[in-house]
Amino acid sequence: MSSSDPDSISAASVASVSKTYRQGSRSVDALRNVSLDVPRGRFVAVMGASGSGKSTLLHLMSGLTRPSSGEVQVDGQSIASLSDQQLTCFRRSRIGLVFQAFNLVPSLSARDNILFPLYAAGRSLESEGVLKELAEQLGIADRLHHLPDALSGGEQQRVAIARSLITNPAIVFADEPTGSLDSATGESICRLLRTLCDQQKRTIVMVTHEPSVAIWADSVVVLKDGAIVDQFPTQICGDAQSLAAKYQEIVTGVAAKLAETAG
């Protein structure tokens, strides 16, 4: 692959990133010296126990917080070199965000929720056809005039995914996108994310606890106590059960090694 090949450029990367949260005299090292590269067009799942630093990693890569040290790049842009205002503009135009709780504006129709990031970025809809195509791809074309309250959980998440894509971002970050959904609806959202990656070459980084969700990604990054302890392609796991076993093996192996070192 030549260096001028756009596919060889990372959609996002972090290099030697650490993040310490300070609350009064207490400090928490949420991430320690983490490096990660997300190539364009890839679907990456980030797994780890509660408190291992998954959301912090996502927030750093999406420019919602800044690292205590280290470098974050998205779409070739170093986030550290941007002022807060520039970072907000960059985030609005180049980064898509999907949350567990959907985070739709209750008083706005699905259509206006989807268009919200465009307006926030001072842009307007290129053509009705763009919205129509997106809504059709996401299976919500007949739901655009409904308020979020009148939509099912799965439909609300589809609207939230459409909202994350309307600016044509370089990368989409999804924090537990199926966490509020029943398993069948969750699976349909996973299938949709997979399709977006396969058919539109979207780059997706998704945090999840669930092996049955992570199996839809191309690769899994495992975090433990603020550090990346392993990464593996999902291809080596035939199914969610085998992925769960692999994940458990990694986490248990790391814990045993730590105990050995301490002993």
Ligand SMILES: Nc1ncnc2c1ncn2[C@@H]1O[C@H](COP(=O)(O)OP(=O)(O)OP(=O)(O)O)[C@@H](O)[C@H]1O
């Ligand atoms: N704003 C904050 N202020 C102080 N500590 C924080 C803050 N955000 C996260 N932490 C701490 O940093 C560590 C990592 O938190 P983070 O939310 O990234 O973990 P996580 O793996 O996403 O957890 P979960 O799966 O429970 O969401 C935890 O110890 C958490 O308590």
